Amino acid sequence: MSLVKINNMIKLSALCLLNNGPKHGYELIKEVGTKLNKNISASHIYPFLKELQENSFVNCNIVGKREQKKYELTTEGKHFVTNTLDDFQSIIKITNKPKIKVCTHCGYKVTHINKESLNKISISN
Numbered sequence: 581m582s583l584v585k586i587n588n589m590i591k592l593s594a595l596c597l598l599n600n601g602p603k604h605g606y607e608l609i610k611e612v613g614t615k616l617n618k619n620i621s622a623s624h625i626y627p628f629l630k631e632l633q634e635n636s637f638v639n640c641n642i643v644g645k646r647e648q649k650k651y652e653l654t655t656e657g658k659h660f661v662t663n664t665l666d667d668f669q670s671i672i673k674i675t676n677k678p679k680i681k682v683c684t685h686c687g688y689k690v691t692h693i694n695k696e697s698l699n700k701i702s703i704s705n
Contacts, residue, residue, distance in 0.1 A: 584635050586664050589616055590624050598638065599661045602652035605629060632657065 586592050593612045597603055605625055613620040629651055632638040637657030643650045
């Protein structure tokens with residue numbers, strides 16, 4: 581088993597869509613492309629699905645008269661999605677942390693204020 585890396589938005593989007601329910605590879609190509617407003621090809625999706633399958637994160641079932649492959653997250657795969665989303669959420673929290681500064685004169689904590697807001701504040705003695 582190799583480690584599955586989610587290192588681009590295509591993989592993250594495909595993973596989130598699979599988390600919503602089983603999908604055909606073609607459905608993933610179209611839905612990821614729509615969500616990201618990009619042209620997504622089979623070379624973006626199918627190697628990733630194979631990697632997920634090799635790591636037991638998805639099952640592939642043959643369905644329908646045309647014998648299409650439908651990919652569905654396993655229990656392990658659902659845990660992988662949860663952990664991946666938690667990792668991304670913690671990154672987002674770090675980058676969006678408010679910048680708190682402390683006034684050197686009075687010790688008052690001030691969050692970031694843009695220049696326009698600062699110009700509107702009047703301080704009276």
